[in-house]
Amino acid sequence: MKYVLFLLSAFLLVGCEASDQNDQIFTSDEHSILLILPERMGTNPFLNDIRIGIERFSEENNMHVNTIESKNEEQLYDYLSYYANEGYDLIVTGTYKAHDALYDVASEYSSQSFLIVDFFVDLPNVASITFQEQEASFLLGVLAGYITETNVVGMVAAMDVPLLQKWVTGYELGVHTVNPEAKVIIDYVGHFADPATAKDIAIEFARDNADFVAGAAAVGNYGVFEAALEEGFYTAGQDHDQLIIDPEHILISQLKMADEAVYHTLELFLNETFQGKEYTYGLKEEFIGVTHITHPTDSPLNHVINEEVLQVLNHYKEQIISKEIVIPNPLEDRQ
Missing domain, CATH: 3.40.50.2300 (Response regulator)
Structure with missing residues (x-):
């Protein structure tokens, strides 16, 4: 995985149109996914789970992945605006902190496909993974x-x-x-x-x-x-x-199981089509659960x-x- 950490120049290409989008988003010869995190990964283990799911999917399907870690929500907006015009098949972000920036950018770049993990954005070019x-x-x-x-x-x-x-x-x-x-x-x-x-x-x-x-x-x-x-x-x-x-x-x-949910949803995009809708997962889908009851564990039961x-x-x-x-x-x- 390639990490990209740099400050954008003052002349961000905000307002430029992205290329046309098809329901089949992984159509180019060299598939690419960009993960733009709303904060540094080290402060939030959940963000690392998102990265793990994307990397596993990308490695199995020979796709290129870049990861960018934002310092704050303002920088997240700048990154989303800039890279919406750079030809990625899919741009991924996550958590409620990304909602406002993503809504604004995705509204402007309606041809770019986005995925947000752990929150919902109601736009036709944004798929949302949520959990019960x-x-x-x-x-x-x-x-x-x-x-x-x-x-x-x-x-x-x-x-x-x-x-x-x-x-x-x-x-x-x-x-x-x-x-x-x-x-x-x-x-x-x-x-x-x-x-x-x-x-x-x-x-x-x-x-x-x-x-x-x-x-x-x-x-x-x-x-x-x-x-x-x-x-x-x-x-x-x-x-x-x-x-x-x-x-x-x-x-x-x-x-x-955020990594598993991300992997599963990306597989849906690859095998079926990208849809700007909410993909929600709970006990039935087994991406939410508790040890001993829904998922096995190596640890023995406490006597309680x-x-x-x-x-x-x-x-x-x-x-x-x-x-x-x-x-x-x-x-x-x-x-």
Whole structure:
């Protein structure tokens, strides 16, 4: 993979038209994909998952990939504007931070195909990958509500932004579905990479009698793990299988297989056609899930998750997949 890191000159080619687009986007002799990240990859492991999915697809299909890491949203807009005129088959970006810049650029360059991961942009030349995280977060809440002995559980989330409400609302609903009397405490770190503050919040929850504290704070989850080890409460991993970090306290991991979802969607573009629509993935598609229930893990079950607990979790998993119950998506009414 070739990384391109440079500042654009003052005479960006904003306003120039891109070449005509066909529904079959990978049509040239030398296929090319450009990944433009909204921030430095080192501060957000999720962005690395996007890159991994693109690289795997590109290597298997003999395609050329460039990756650019933006410093901020203004620079992201500049990069998107410039490269929309450079003849890439597909330009990829990701997260809610890219929404405004991508909407503006894609509106202007209607012949260029774009893909945004983890957010929705409603334009005919933008395909959007979104996830039903609230489904897996519901299962996490079911676990917390079912095993709590104090009837107090918590969640430490990164920021109070609409996207993260999928974690928060799903978790709360799961807890109260199996334990209506349980108290659910929620607080926000204010950043995606602040383990110290996340740890402080988790310790405060523990001292308020919470015996299960989930993290939805990105890098901040490592602070929650430290607090669990020190205070003795149970917790859960996020995005990846993190049970090995502390099997005594991390009971389960909520999974978000972004690399697999990106790879799968790019295959659809190659084998079928590019469509400017929302590709959404949940428990049914297996790009969202939890360890031990939807995805295997090398880590053994903690003694807290006995056969009865597994049966309860599997029961709700099957109900979600069959749509006997629907976990509301708080972003559904977005415009």
